[in-house]
Amino acid sequence: MGLQMAALPQAANFVAVSLIIILIWTPVFIDAVLRLKGKIAKKNNPNGEKIEFLRQDNGRCHKSVDIVAKLHPPEIIKKPQNQGVRVGGVASFYCAARGDPPPSIVWRKNGKKVSGTQSRYTVLEQTGGVSILRIEPVRAGRDDAPYECVAENGVGDAVSADATLTVYEGKHSE
Numbered sequence: 001m002g003l004q005m006a007a008l009p010q011a012a013n014f015v016a017v018s019l020i021i022i023l024i025w026t027p028v029f030i031d032a033v034l035r036l037k038g039k040i041a042k043k044n045n046p047n048g049e050k051i052e053f054l055r056q057d058n059g060r061c062h063k064s065v066d067i068v069a070k071l072h073p074p075e076i077i078k079k080p081q082n083q084g085v086r087v088g089g090v091a092s093f094y095c096a097a098r099g100d101p102p103p104s105i106v107w108r109k110n111g112k113k114v115s116g117t118q119s120r121y122t123v124l125e126q127t128g129g130v131s132i133l134r135i136e137p138v139r140a141g142r143d144d145a146p147y148e149c150v151a152e153n154g155v156g157d158a159v160s161a162d163a164t165l166t167v168y169e170g171k172h173s174e
Helices: 002-044
Strands: 050-057 060-067 072-078 083-086 091-100 104-109 121-126 130-135 145-152 159-168
Touching: 072 145, 072 159, 083 091, 091 104, 091 145, 091 159, 104 130, 130 145
Parallel strands: 083 159
Antiparallel strands: 050 060, 072 091, 091 130, 104 145, 121 130, 145 159
């Protein structure tokens, strides 16, 4: 009997420590699961469906119903056009996209992102989802290439449209 009594305080300590660990980690675990489930639910239900799941609030779980906003994948509504420009001239490609949330537009040349830090390349973002890629002055052998407008907003797949710049030798006429 003495042996069993001595083991009881150790067992009680083990249970107490286990309870403390469970109470500390359970809210964190539940919160992580709920955040993950909320992201999955929003990503998988873009049509404004009701989504029910438990949500943690100050250590207590509550059932909640979320209405997910209607989300729309990006769509290019104005595609860049092929153009021919003389050496030393200016080339401007226009692209417009819509979606919900509004998509961001990235320009690519030969499949590589065009950097705004390149002095001859300027990317202008305008209202209404319009993006303009301006190249000045155009150089032969360097700028004649396919250019691509890529729109993405995290809903569905990114979409793209491309156009080719052809550079002509000769003097630039005004």
